[in-house]
Amino acid sequence: MDMLLELNDFVVSRGRKFSLSPVNIRFNDPNIVGLFGHNGAGKTTLLKALSGLLPVQSGESHIKDMSYPVFLPDTPFIYKFLKVGSVPGVLAKYFNDFDADLGESIIGDLSLDVKKRVGELSKGMEEQLNLGMTLARRSSVYLFDEPLAAVDPVTRDHMLDLIKRYKPNDALLIISTHLISGLESLFDECLVLHNGKILLRISVSDSISNNQSLESRIKEAMINA
Known part of the structure; x- marks a missing residue:
């Protein structure tokens, strides 16, 4: 598979505090990825840094075809x-x-x-x-920051339908969200951030095949962090 997004020693800091320190990850498949973590874990920082809205102190990001990521803010x-x-x-x-x-x-x-x-x-x-x-x-990469946070269940279902219908088949979509329940059918894999580091990366299909719900895996990782 061709590389869609790759981060090498990706570091973002604000003053003396490291918001991301460092992140190394590679995405080859055109998946929909859920990005989870406590408030302050670094989710929005990661998406904004990838979008060019925050300065990157060190490291590199590479996107397929040198395209620009598409960013959907939380407002x-x-x-x-x-x-x-x-x-x-x-x-x-x-x-x-x-x-x-x-x-x-x-x-x-x-x-x-x-x-x-x-x-x-x-x-x-x-x-x-x-x-x-x-x-x-x-684009090859889409970055959504909490698009489902403040909507009612009916609107959320309409928005999920929009995502499934109009996301390009060959693109990567990363969605930051606090919602877990009811989204298992949307995500192909999930990331959990904690203190600016990747705490967990799991395949949704693997989680289901191991008879453990996606919600329980993510909550367990966040509680034990």
Whole structure:
């Protein structure tokens, strides 16, 4: 398999405190990866550093085809004054990797009123719009920071469906989340961070075959850290 993402001695620090110290990992398969850990474990730091939003003190990151990772922050990023129908055209001007035709198709699938402003949407529909427009960008690596944290169960199911439907088959998607229960069918593997280090990396299929739930494996690792 071709390398999709590789980190070698990847170190991020803030002042004298090491937020990541160091991280070595390689992803070859186009999987969906759950990123878990206590608050302050380094999840958001890792995603932001990979996205170029935080400086890296040392080490290297390599992404397939030298593409840029696509980052979805934990708060909506689309301007609320924009009309929904104009969003794909605006994002196409900001991001060279944005597929405007795909963006319009996703808005159609979400049955959004293109004449409404983004700020007039319900919270759940705004979250889905932000997620959908992120998936309309084309990359080898996608990084999502807590996209499911503040949504109701129905909206969460719609967002999971969006991810499964529009994630490119040949791409890696890493999702930071505190949710475990109900997500076993989404993830192919999981990482647990603790104090900026990788505490555990497990395959979901291996966990299931060993008759141990994904939730119990992750909780056990976090409790015993």
